Amino acid sequence: MVAPVxxxxxxxxxxxxxxxxxKGLSEACQDGKLWTIEVTSAPTPESVSDYIQLADSMDNRVAFAVIDDISGQVIGSTSYHDILPNAKRLEIGYTWYAQSYWRTYVNTACKLMLLAHAFETLHYQTVGWRTDGENLQSQKAIKRLGAKKDGVIRGNRVRRNGIIADTVMYSMIADEWPDAKATLEEKLAHYS
Incomplete structure (x- = not known):
């Protein structure tokens, strides 16, 4: 499997x-009351410990805290998940950030690190993403990474409110990574 790094x-x-x-994750999810957004994976402030325990108990998930180096604050979380070592495929997901970090360089930097590690260090062949069919913001963000839409899995997830929803699947293969990497680095250069 993929070792934590x-x-x-x-x-x-x-x-x-x-x-x-x-404590940091509890504060981060309160920035924007993220648990009230049905299409995100952010926990409630009270369920952060359960969220961490669940992530730790999953054999095919490696979860990360996202830290702002300047403030030292935990600003969110992201994960590798659905890791298939034999197929050299994994997914990036369970991603959420404090609302004050939305539309900043943070998601681009995180995805650049995760993709570079997956393709260049682990030598995986495919990285995938999945998102709620109605989470248009997430779909746009995934496309901006250079991922291609694989399709829609209808009725395969249940939201917090009990509504059954569709999942939109995306992926990037190793051959597409060099161009995607150059684009992500160029985007980050604009934030400097």
Missing amino acids: FLSYCGITLEPLTMMHA
Whole structure:
């Protein structure tokens, strides 16, 4: 499987998610009351410990805390998940950030680190993403990474409110990574 690692780039650090991040994650999810958004995976402030324990108990998930290096604050979480070592495929997901970090360089920096590690260090062949069929913001963000839409899986997930929803699947293969990497680095250069 994929071993937990520390990744750092552009003032953002991804470190293996542990209980020491619980207080910071609780504060981060309150920035924008993220648990009230039906199409996100953010926990409630009270359920952060359960969120961390669940992530830790999943055999095919490696969860990270997202740290702003300047403030030292935990600003969200992201994960590798649905890891298939034999197929050299994994997905990036369970991603959420405090609302004050939306539409900043943070998501681009995180995805650049995760993709570079997956393709260049782990030598995986495919990285995938999945998102709620109605989460148009997430779909746009995934497309901006250079991912291609694979299709829609109808009626395969249940939202917090009990509504059955569709999942939109995306992926990027290793041959597409060099162009995507150059685009992501160019986008980050504009934030400097």
